[in-house]
Amino acid sequence: xxxxxxxxxxxxxxxxxxxxxxxxxxxxxxxxxxxxxxxxxxxxxxxxxxxxxxxxxxxxxxxxxxxxxxxx
Amino acid sequence: xxxxxxxxxxxxxxxxxxxxxxxxxxxxxxxxxxxxxxxxxxxxxxxxxxxxxxxxxxxxxxxxxxxxxxxxxxxxxxxxxxxxxxxxxxxxxxxxxxxxxxxxxxxxxxxxxxxxxxxxxxxxxxxxxxxxxxxxxxxxxxxxxxxxxxxxxxxxxxxxxxxxxxxxxxxxxxxxxxxxxxxxxxxxxxxxxxxxxxxx
Numbered sequence: 569x570x571x572x573x574x575x576x577x578x579x580x581x582x583x584x585x586x587x588x589x590x591x592x593x594x595x596x597x598x599x600x601x602x603x604x605x606x607x608x609x610x611x612x613x614x615x616x617x618x619x620x621x622x623x624x625x626x627x628x629x630x631x632x633x634x635x636x637x638x639x640x
Numbered sequence: 641x642x643x644x645x646x647x648x649x650x651x652x653x654x655x656x657x658x659x660x661x662x663x664x665x666x667x668x669x670x671x672x673x674x675x676x677x678x679x680x681x682x683x684x685x686x687x688x689x690x691x692x693x694x695x696x697x698x699x700x701x702x703x704x705x706x707x708x709x710x711x712x713x714x715x716x717x718x719x720x721x722x723x724x725x726x727x728x729x730x731x732x733x734x735x736x737x738x739x740x741x742x743x744x745x746x747x748x749x750x751x752x753x754x755x756x757x758x759x760x761x762x763x764x765x766x767x768x769x770x771x772x773x774x775x776x777x778x779x780x781x782x783x784x785x786x787x788x789x790x791x792x793x794x795x796x797x798x799x800x801x802x803x804x805x806x807x808x809x810x811x812x813x814x815x816x817x818x819x820x821x822x823x824x825x826x827x828x829x830x831x832x833x834x835x836x837x838x839x840x
Contacts, residue, residue, distance in 0.1 A: 571733075575731060575732070575830070579705075588732075610703055611702040618732065624684055625733050628677060638669070
């Protein structure tokens with residue numbers, strides 16, 4: 569499952585909107601400020617580390633959904 | 641009076657168990673989610689500074705940043721400037737999204753009481769009277785009179801009285817925002833992002 573991520577632009581501090589799947593695929597994301605011509609992308613060497621974190625988070629999320637179902 | 645009687649019918653209900661039990665189950669589940677989330681943050685988003693030291697530091701993730709800069713001629717350069725910057729891994733994880741967002745307990749109970757009554761009445765009365773010499777004063781004639789009378793009445797009353805009560809209890813537990821401490825940490829991380837020129 570793709571997770572929506574938002575971080576601030578290191579240059580102008582406007583939000584940069586990203587999606588986890590695309591981020592891991594190496595796509596670059598532009599700053600939402602049209603005046604700021606900044607684009608960011610994840611370093612290739614970091615992909616595995618981030619992918620592992622996302623997978624573990626997804627596992628916790630699935631557990632949370634199951635628990636919520638049990639309650640309802 | 642009727643409303644009071646209906647209200648009394650709710651007095652024996654275990655409202656605490658009916659409403660409280662699902663709410664408690666949801667809170668317990670939320671607590672478990674929060675606990676596993678905290679464990680996730682500590683185990684995956686932080687690392688030990690050294691084997692001897694118990695202190696933790698955030699795991700940093702390096703991003704590449706590209707931006708176009710203005711040349712001396714006032715135009716944007718053809719080749720963008722590349723820089724690196726690091727952000728903590730935890731800022732990429734949407735931590736606050738793990739929680740039971742809304743819990744709605746809808747408890748409805750309907751009590752209706754109705755009363756129906758029918759009343760029938762009937763009476764009959766008969767009277768007979770005989771009289772001779774209806775008026776002695778005149779004595780002109782002698783009359784023999786005979787009167788027959790029958791009076792009867794019949795009545796029917798019917799009615800229907802009903803009263804009802806409907807109780808609905810609705811609880812909504814919403815998601816709380818991030819704790820101030822967590823927000824402060826994320827804010828500090830965000831404000832301290834400084835791009836550095838790429839080494840190559």
